[in-house]
Amino acid sequence: MFERHKHTHKYSWAAVVAAVAGLAAVASARAEDSVKVGLILPMTGGQASTGKQIENAIKLYMQQKGDTVAGKKVEIILKDDAAIPDKTKTAAQELIVNDKVNFIAGFGVTPAALAAAPLATQAKIPEVVMAAGTSIITERSPYIVRTSFTLAQSSTIIGDWAVKNGIKKVATLTSDYAPGNDALNFFKQHFTAGGGEVVEEVKTPLANPDFAPFLQRMKDAKPDAIFVFVPAGQGGNFMKQYAERGLDKAGIKVIGPGDVTDDDLLNNMGDAVLGTVTAHLYSAAHPSQMNKDFVAAYKKAFGNRPGFMAVSGYDGIHLIYEALKKTNGDTDGTKLVEAMKGQKWESPRGPISIDPETRDIVQNIYIRKVEKVDGELYNVEFATFEAVKDLGKTKK
Amino acid sequence: MTAILTNLFDGVAYGMLLFVLACGLAVTLGLMNFVNLAHGAFAMTGGYVCMVLVNRMGWPFFAALPLAFVSAAAIGIALERTLYRHLYTRSHLDQVLFTIGLTFMSVAAVDYIQGSSRVFINLPDALQGQFDLFGVGIGRYRLMIIVICGLLTVGLQMVLAKTRFGSRLRAAVDDPRAASGLGINVPQVFAFTFAFGCGLAGLGGALSAEILGLDPYFPLKFMIYFLIVVTVGGSSSITGPFLASLLLGIGDVAGKYYVPKMGPFVIYTMMIVILIWRPNGLFGRTAAR
Secondary structure, three states, X not given: OHHHHHHHHHHXXXXXXXXXXXXXXXXXXXXXXXXXXXXXXXXXXXXHHHHHHHHHHHHHHHHHHOOEEOOEEEEEEEEEOOOXXXXXXXXXXXXXXXXXXXXXXXXXXXXXXXXXXXHHHHHOOOEEEOOOOOHHHHHOOOOEEEOOOOHHHHHHHHHHHHHHOOOOEEEEEEEOOHHHHHHHHHHXXXXXXXXXXXXXXXXXXXXXOOOHHHHHHHHHHOOOEEEEEOOOOOHHXXXXXXXXXXXXXXXXXXXXXHHHHOHHHHOOOOHHXXXXXXXXXXXXXXXXXXXXXXXXXXXHHXXXXXXXXXXXXXXXXXXXXXXXXXXXXXXXXXXHHHXXXXXXXXXXXXXXXXXXXXXXXXXXXXXXXXXXXXXXXXXXXXXXXXXXXXXXXXXX | OHHHHHHHXXXXXXXXXXXXXXXXXXXXXXXXXXXXXXXXXXXXXXXXXXXXXXXXXXXXXXXXXXXXXXXXXXXHHHHHHXXXXXXXXXXXXXXXXXXXXXXXXXHHHHHHHHOOOOEOOOOOHHHOOEEEEOOEEEEHHHHHHHXXXXXXXXXXXXXXXXXXXXXXXXXXXXXXXXXXXXXXXXHHHHHHHHHHHHHHHHHHHHHHHHHHOEOOOHHHHHHHXXXXXXXXXXXXXXXXXXXHHHHHHHXXXXXXXXXXXXXXXXXXXXXXXXXXXXXXOOOOOOOOO
């Protein structure tokens, strides 16, 4: 018994030594000519679909464009934080200290992006936010650059659009957490400034099993429309119960930022969702040739439709590539962030750029209506608000 | 007035659903004295089986429901025979650790096989929408839940109180040694009961997909609700959990309707108040085991 124990011990030590030596050799060989991107995404937990889409999009981009840029090999190190900020922080620390990454990227939810912000500042490396959508994020570190969206962008636009299109009384139903409150406040500001009236305001708990009582309250308030923001994933439940309760037949429309009709889930929501009007940055039905190619390639590689999270990831890795091209492969974090500021390019979602002032994304916001195209449900764009900046920054 | 009735109806439907989901847990926890935190995993199994049968294989919804029950029960009995029975005599902590591990494994397995997105079961048209009954909006699907769950409850109560199996089960629970001395095959009775509880959870899972949403995290998300039902109801009979489910369902719906700002707290506040008033639950045994 003891004999065996000793043996395994010896073997394991030998293995460890060999492994460490091997790693060190690999690391020193790579340090010169590689760029490491630490990707922190929720790959498990309720936000896993966000992580999956971004990971897929990055894989797709690197298949299309190759993994070498400015003479350097781009290496992605993926870590799962399950959208728990504590884990995000640990993951970011490990990536920065042990793996010596040149970028941290991803961040499925706002608290995760905020948790990593001080580390990006300290390590002086760019933090590319590819999902989280609260306005304040880019203000928390001069190294944060965002390629997704802010809720203020779509919520103010839908507010403006609603008052101009005959919607006077609105009841709101938003999830009670930072992005939900952002969406609600910016919508309210613009909607009431235009002369609209919010007749009922309900905040639902984030983990909400059943919308029935809230929807009944909406129905009894008899508004022209309901403004909805629920995190991706709950949209389907909401729409089903909206139809079950007959709100569609009572003539109450659904409006909101596009999260509720995310392409990822839209096609499973059933016909009740037809006619829902949302403002958002991306629809898989965006009519540009570039988007058609993107959607086709994504579908071929992963078997389903890309959503706005996928396109944010796709643009995020593009921004990293472009920054490296501009610095000629220099991996100094401050130079990389400088290189990212003011970048302009054509994305599958349309023309976008990085605001040099705020490092936040400037993009078109589209007003879309859910329609049936070739037997599938799509958000069909019918109006465009061009080059929308984030309106939610607290002025400094 | 109609608002009150509509809320009452929604609350009863929600409560009934909670009951079918949780009553299996009341049986294992209360009757068999086994802490089974993996209960939600069986509910999820039933939900996914129903989803695959209806959406992918084109089964009618009502034909798939019994299959949801059978499959969850079959997995339940397989696990009971191979794993659970070794833990009956272990401490509650061991049982908790074991079953929570099982829960995480089920979450990962379903995530791997079916993906992490939420899924829906395609319902027949007859179950969709609402109709008006004297001005009260009655959801068809919720009405079906009330009917199915109501029948189940009556059936369960009859089986437990009136049949030979019911008395064997109660005997096996009260004193396993004496019961086996009288020739009752206690392990068999337990295995059957456990499987039946799992089957009920599976049925509940299939029914709840439409209302609660079904994704791989179902067992973790709703574990707390199951436990609330069992603690509030007390675990000595099924009447307790039944009344507790109704009370919590109605309370939750009414709370969210009338005081939406306080909505999420109502169910917990009710639990705390009831437990202060009766620490063993509404129908708990006075001597806690």
